[in-house]
Amino acid sequence: MEETTIKVKSLTPILRIFDVSMAKDFYLNVLGFSLDWEHRYGENFPLYLQVSRGACKLHLSEHFGDSSPGIALRIEVEGIEYFHKTLLSKDYKYAKPGLEVADWGDTEIRLRDPFGNKLVFYENR
Template sequence: MNTNSVIPIFRIFDEHIAKEFYLEYLDFSLDWEHRYGNDFPLYMQISSHLLTLHLTEHYGDCSPGSAIRISISDLEDFHRTLLSKNYKYSRPGIETTEWDTKEVCVIDPFGNKLTFFEEQD
């Protein structure tokens, strides 16, 4: 079996709040949106560099409160960028772990946890 990529799916409950968090605060790009009809739940794909996520309002697609770890370079620059946005609901810090990583953890408005990490030299 050859695998090319993994695309996590996060449960969301409000399209506008999700877009504010992922598109404005975390700087993801909106790739596409899908609804089966007018006034149906949203399913959308967003991406940032090499990371792709699916966000869904559909009941049963996945559980809220999921977590992923995302390896990035220049974590401190990423952290400064997040803080410079003055996002009302998140002001994450940088943690140095016992397993020799630096980490910035953000939790989306729906309880999903994204931990951005960089291996220390």
């Protein structure tokens, strides 16, 4: 019997959203992600979309049951100080994140999206 290898290639988390305009404002305008695509099964159906920035892809869903609000993600970045300055320059009303050094040495920006999902952007040191 031939040995088979499985290569895990990527992870795309699904985050629950409740308001499309708030989600787009936060992920596109504040965090600088790009809108890759949107999908609805028909008129008056929930929206499902993909946003990305670099290699990071996130699915955002209005569909009940796709995910629970309040999950936590760690997203690795390079240039975290510049990213932090960029975030603060947006003057986003609902988040003024700090730049912290974790006990294990990573530099982190911690913030929540408008739906309670925790995003930790970090740079390995």
